[in-house]
Amino acid sequence: xxxxxxxxxxRRTPFSDGVEAAGVKGYTVYNRMxxxxxxxxxxxxxxxxxxxxxxxxxxxxxxxxxxxxxxGRLVQMLTPRDLRGMETGRCFYVPxxxxxxxxxxxxxxxxxxxxRWWISIADSDLLLWVKGVAYGYRLDVLVDEPDVSPLAVQxxxxxxxxxxxxxxxxxxxxxxRFGRFDFxxxxxxxxxxxxxxxxxxxxxxxxxxxxxxxxxxxMEAGSDLQVRAGCPNLIERIEGGLLSYGNDMTDDNxxxxxGLGRFCDTQAAIGCIGRDALLxxxxxGPVQQVRAIEITGDPVPRCDRVWxxxxxxxRVGQVTSAAHSPDFGTNVAIGMVRMTHWDAGTQVQxxxxxxxRDATVRxxxxx
Amino acid sequence: xxxxxxxxxxRRTPFSDGVEAAGVKGYTVYNRMxxxxxxxxxxxxxxxxxxxxxxxxxxxxxxxxxxxxxxGRLVQMLTPRDLRGMETGRCFYVPxxxxxxxxxxxxxxxxxxxxRWWISIADSDLLLWVKGVAYGYRLDVLVDEPDVSPLAVQxxxxxxxxxxxxxxxxxxxxxxRFGRFDFxxxxxxxxxxxxxxxxxxxxxxxxxxxxxxxxxxxMEAGSDLQVRAGCPNLIERIEGGLLSYGNDMTDDNxxxxxGLGRFCDTQAAIGCIGRDALLxxxxxGPVQQVRAIEITGDPVPRCDRVWxxxxxxxRVGQVTSAAHSPDFGTNVAIGMVRMTHWDAGTQVQxxxxxxxRDATVRxxxxx
Numbered sequence: 001x002x003x004x005x006x007x008x009x010x011r012r013t014p015f016s017d018g019v020e021a022a023g024v025k026g027y028t029v030y031n032r033m034x035x036x037x038x039x040x041x042x043x044x045x046x047x048x049x050x051x052x053x054x055x056x057x058x059x060x061x062x063x064x065x066x067x068x069x070x071x072g073r074l075v076q077m078l079t080p081r082d083l084r085g086m087e088t089g090r091c092f093y094v095p096x097x098x099x100x101x102x103x104x105x106x107x108x109x110x111x112x113x114x115x116r117w118w119i120s121i122a123d124s125d126l127l128l129w130v131k132g133v134a135y136g137y138r139l140d141v142l143v144d145e146p147d148v149s150p151l152a153v154q155x156x157x158x159x160x161x162x163x164x165x166x167x168x169x170x171x172x173x174x175x176x177r178f179g180r181f182d183f184x185x186x187x188x189x190x191x192x193x194x195x196x197x198x199x200x201x202x203x204x205x206x207x208x209x210x211x212x213x214x215x216x217x218x219m220e221a222g223s224d225l226q227v228r229a230g231c232p233n234l235i236e237r238i239e240g241g242l243l244s245y246g247n248d249m250t251d252d253n254x255x256x257x258x259g260l261g262r263f264c265d266t267q268a269a270i271g272c273i274g275r276d277a278l279l280x281x282x283x284x285g286p287v288q289q290v291r292a293i294e295i296t297g298d299p300v301p302r303c304d305r306v307w308x309x310x311x312x313x314x315r316v317g318q319v320t321s322a323a324h325s326p327d328f329g330t331n332v333a334i335g336m337v338r339m340t341h342w343d344a345g346t347q348v349q350x351x352x353x354x355x356x357r358d359a360t361v362r363x364x365x366x367x
Numbered sequence: 368x369x370x371x372x373x374x375x376x377x378r379r380t381p382f383s384d385g386v387e388a389a390g391v392k393g394y395t396v397y398n399r400m401x402x403x404x405x406x407x408x409x410x411x412x413x414x415x416x417x418x419x420x421x422x423x424x425x426x427x428x429x430x431x432x433x434x435x436x437x438x439g440r441l442v443q444m445l446t447p448r449d450l451r452g453m454e455t456g457r458c459f460y461v462p463x464x465x466x467x468x469x470x471x472x473x474x475x476x477x478x479x480x481x482x483r484w485w486i487s488i489a490d491s492d493l494l495l496w497v498k499g500v501a502y503g504y505r506l507d508v509l510v511d512e513p514d515v516s517p518l519a520v521q522x523x524x525x526x527x528x529x530x531x532x533x534x535x536x537x538x539x540x541x542x543x544r545f546g547r548f549d550f551x552x553x554x555x556x557x558x559x560x561x562x563x564x565x566x567x568x569x570x571x572x573x574x575x576x577x578x579x580x581x582x583x584x585x586m587e588a589g590s591d592l593q594v595r596a597g598c599p600n601l602i603e604r605i606e607g608g609l610l611s612y613g614n615d616m617t618d619d620n621x622x623x624x625x626g627l628g629r630f631c632d633t634q635a636a637i638g639c640i641g642r643d644a645l646l647x648x649x650x651x652g653p654v655q656q657v658r659a660i661e662i663t664g665d666p667v668p669r670c671d672r673v674w675x676x677x678x679x680x681x682r683v684g685q686v687t688s689a690a691h692s693p694d695f696g697t698n699v700a701i702g703m704v705r706m707t708h709w710d711a712g713t714q715v716q717x718x719x720x721x722x723x724r725d726a727t728v729r730x731x732x733x734x
Contacts, residue, residue, distance in 0.1 A: 003368040005393045005404035006671030008687050009490060009613030026372045029396035032490065032613060037372035099502055104495065123376060123399065125492035128471065129499045135466055135640065136503010246376030246399060273502065304373035320375050 010034060013059035014149050014211025018219070022229035030060035030123045036231040043326060046235045049198055050327075053157035054230025055218050058195070058202070059149035059211075064107075064119040064127045070139035071115045073271070077133060078119075079109070080255065080272045082265035086111055091176040091191050094119075095255035095263055096126065101277035102251040103258060104129055106243065108193065110178065110204070118189075118204070120150065122245035133273070149211060151203045153218065157225045158200035164221040165214075166190065170201070178204075183214055195232045197240035197367050235323040238332045241292060241365030247303075248290060248320045248334045254278065256286040257336065288317060288338045292362040295331035295350050299324035300357070308351040309335055309359070316341040319350050319359075328366050337361055377401060380426035381516050381578025385586070389596035397427035397490045403598040410693060413602045416565055417694075420524035421597025422585050425562070425569070426516030426578075431474075431486040431494045437506035438482045440638070444500060445486075446476070447622065447639045449632035453478055458543045458558050461486075462622035462630050463493065468644035469618040470625060471496055473610065475560065477545065477571070485556075485571070487517065489612035500640070516578060518570045520585065524592045525567035531588040532581075533557065537568070545571075550581055562599045564607035564734050602690040605699045608659060608732030614670075615657060615687045615701045621645065623653040624703065655684060655705045659729040662698035662717050666691035667724070675718040676702055676726070683708040686717050686726075695733050704728055 004010070004027050011033040013019075019036050026038040036057055039045055048054065066074055076083050079094040086092055088111050096105045096119075105126045110118040119126065131143045153162055162170045166181040170190060173179045178191035189204040205211055219227060243249060249258045255278070256264070266278040293309070300322045309317035317337035325332045333350070341348055344363030349356045371377070371394050378400040380386075386403050393405040403424055406412055415421065433441055443450050446461040453459055455478050463472045463486075472493045477485040486493065498510045520529055529537045533548040537557060540546045545558035556571040572578055586594060610616060616625045622645070623631070633645040660676070667689045676684035684704035692699045700717070708715055711730030716723045 001370040002391050002394045002403075004371040005395045006669045007395060007611075007614055008670060008672055009611060010395060010671075012672055024369050027369045028372045028374060028377060029399075032396075098498060125495055128492055129495035131465060132496045132499020133503050136500050244374075244376060247374055302373045303375060304377075305375055305379055 004029070013057050014205065014208040015057040015059060015151060015215050017212055018215040019057050019229060024229070031062045031121065031125070033060040033062070035060045036229070039229055039231070042234055042323070045230055046233045046326065048226070048228055049155050049196065049230055049233055049236055051156070052226040052228070053153065053155035053161050053222060054228055055215065056152035056154060056231050057229075058152045058232070061120045061150045063146055063148045063204070064121060064130055064143065065146045066117045066119070066130070066141055066143055068115055068141040070141040071117055074130070074134055074139055074141050075109060075117050075119070076269060077271050077273055078130065080264040080266040080269045080275065080278050082268040083109070084268070088113055089177055089179070091178060091193055093263060095258070095260045097255065097274040097278065098251065099274050099277065101254045101274040101281055103245070103249050103253050103255060104251055106245050106249070106258075106260070110189065110191065112189070118148065124245065147206065147208055149205045149208065151205050151211070151214060152194045152200060153203070154194045154196045154200035154230065155198045157222070157227075158198070161218060161222040161225055161227060162201055165217050173201070183217070184210060186210055195242055196236055197242070198236070234321070235325055235332070238321050238323055238334055239325055239328065239366040241334070243290065243334065244321060253336070254281050254286060256281050257289055259290040288336050289342055291335055291337045291342055292365045293319060293333040293335045293337070293350070293359050294362055295319075295322060295333050295357050295359045297331070297357050300331045300352055301354060309337060310349045310351060311341055316348060325366065332366055333359070371396070380424050381572065381575040382424040382426060382518060382582050384579055385582040386424050386596060391596070398429050398488065398492070400427040400429070402427045403596070406596055406598070409601055409690070412597055413600045413693065415593070415595055416522050416563060416597055416600050416603055418523070419593040419595070420520065420522035420528050420589060421595055422582065423519035423521060423597050423599065425519050425599070428487045428517045429512055430515045430571070431488060431497055432511055432513045433484045433486070433497070433508055435482055435508040437508040438484055441497070441501055441506055441508050442476060442484050442486070443636065444638050444640055445497065447631040447633040447636045447642065447645050449635040450476070451635070455480055456544055456546070458545060458560055460630060462625070462627045464622065464641040464645065465618065466641050466644065468621045468641040468648055470612070470616050470620050470622060471618055473612050473616070473625075473627070477556065477558065479556070485515065491612065514573065514575055516572045516575065518572050518578070518581060519561045519567060520570070521561045521563045521567035521597065522565045524589070525565075528585060528589040528592055528594060529568055532584050540568070550584070551577060553577055562609055563603055564609070565603070601688070602692050602699070605688050605690055605701055606692055606695065606733040608701070610657065610701065611688060620703070621648050621653060623648050624656055626657040655703050656709055658702055658704045658709055659732045660686060660700040660702045660704070660715075660717070660726050661729055662686075662689060662700050662724050662726045664698070664724050667698045667719055668721060676704060677716045677718060678708055683715060692733065699733055700726070
């Protein structure tokens with residue numbers, strides 16, 4: 001397997017020294033930044049994540065910060081989700097679409113104050129879209145990327161570990177809400193969130209200089225909890241139906257196709273870019289949608305390109321993420337399937353690079 | 368060295384099958400797409416590039432296509448370079464800046480027709496900036512990423528190889544101009560350009576389906592020319608002073624800091640975003656600027672982060688690209704140096720991860 005070549009352009013993170021010391025074996029690049037993909041093995045990392053607690057360098061979830069009188073107006077322009085009732089201290093998962101309703105990103109919006117937001121982004125330079133729109137509309141808002149690097153703590157022992165470093169109060173933070181907690185004299189935003197189904201937190205580490213001190217503090221505090229460096233796990237996230245922007249959806253897809261219609265209040269989201277297009281889609285419904293797909297046979301190879309989904313030789317969809325699940329004893333996959341074949345139980349074929357496989361469309365994800 | 372993990376999100380190119388068959392050993396990710404970095408070794412690839420001819424998968428130079436009545440107006444909004452006199456058939460290197468004059472990209476603009484342009488981008492999602500601005504200004508223009516993947520042919524034997532596949536007329540294409548040439552019934556844009564100082568062409572391969580047929584045709588036609596798969600070469604591009612967006616400049620830098628002032632006609636570029644900021648910079652001059660820097664001692668390690676440049680213990684700049692040059696027998700580097708120390712011959716120190724090195728600011732690049 002080819003190595004990844006170092007350069008300044010593929011940015012290191014405030015936690016890279018810790019990641020390297022932990023023996024990272026694989027990387028991907030996410031928002032032009034290093035994102036670890038494997039430490040021991042994807043399977044061993046998966047087992048450990050489900051049984052213990054891991055610290056993840058997800059600094060690549062860069063923040064787009066909006067500050068100023070028009071910050072609230074701008075963030076509502078970006079998403080069809082109705083943000084009017086959103087209070088300070090909340091985190092909302094927000095589909096972000098262009099004027100045609102195509103997904104540009106699927107970030108988490110963090111409302112810090114009435115006129116100050118962070119948008120914690122998936123893999124696209126959303127900063128440039130937001131800056132372009134703000135400039136074109138001459139909005140009174142500052143848009144930039146602050147020195148904020150998320151560090152995730154995930155797994156069944158996440159609450160125990162976090163309490164040791166931040167105190168018991170951190171355990172009272174509810175899902176998709178945040179509080180501010182002290183670390184070495186800094187007040188850090190900590191949300192109960194994360195890209196796994198095992199529970200845990202995301203610490204918005206403000207100031208690169210405290211990255212490694214915090215990393216080390218978590219590792220030391222959790223040694224008897226078997227804490228380890230980890231990373232978003234391919235198998236676990238597919239089991240849980242956590243979509244990946246760029247893998248399972250692109251700007252070709254509407255939120256409705258991605259199964260994110262429940263996050264769209266398009267009628268209410270006055271001023272939202274793409275509103276006309278999405279009202280049309282909401283009315284007619286999508287013709288294809290994300291589905292869980294079970295693929296029979298031996299463990300599948302890594303899905304590094306679209307695998308066509310066919311029925312009687314005709315293309316009816318595509319698989320975009322797949323892995324063998326030890327816990328469910330089958331190949332778990334995420335795909336986009338046309339409405340003619342999206343009902344649970346429909347038998348299809350998946351054209352992998354190693355040949356066709358029989359597969360079944362499911363009514364939901366595994367975990 | 369950690370491997371790069373495969374996923375659909377890190378896109379393969381129309382030439383990836385050829386790249387893999389040629390034994391690629393290293394990749395980077397550029398515009399969310401695979402870009403090869405090494406085949407035999409960086410040094411061996413360098414030698415071969417300078418002596419023979421290589422075919423490069425630079426599909427990651429994605430195109431932003433502008434089409435429609437406002438295409439010309441929009442492209443002029445994007446850059447301080449005056450495009451009024453630019454004729455169809457020309458390619459212009461254009462700094463692209465935000466409203467503060469910060470570099471967002473340093474692409475090549477290709478004028479296909481009066482109302483149709485390609486912007487062949489460096490590593491940032493310029494598409495989102497252009498779409499955002501076009502939307503904000505309600506311009507009458509279509510902005511998207513077409514199925515166009517550049518394939519570069521670089522090296523002293525580039526003319527010979529290209530003539531065999533496209534006919535002798537391709538040799539008449541002048542520097543930074545393009546013509547249309549036939550391959551298997553398709554009319555392809557071919558420019559005399561490329562990210563090396565060895566001469567050659569960039570073929571804008573329109574239609575992924577002819578990617579491998581063209582790759583194979585070039586390899587077969589050039590077997591006696593010792594043609595090989597290659598890629599932008601770190602050593603050669605530093606010797607030649609070819610800057611890399613994300614490495615040697617970011618959105619923190621103005622074009623003037625990057626030594627790109629000669630591409631700015633800011634006074635004349637009416638309507639250009641960032642004009643006010645750049646007029647100010649043009650008047651006062653930058654306080655730091657890109658320089659060639661020669662670093663003494665053993666071959667330097669790979670520059671995967673900023674290396675501070677100091678003088679008497681005080682920071683006066685940074686190195687962002689560096690490599691040992693076999694031909695010049697020294698370490699060649701690109702950095703940004705403050706005006707107090709940017710004169711040729713100034714002695715400085717470079718703080719590499721392996722310790723400080725003596726270095727000299729030069730009056731120009733090596734090749």
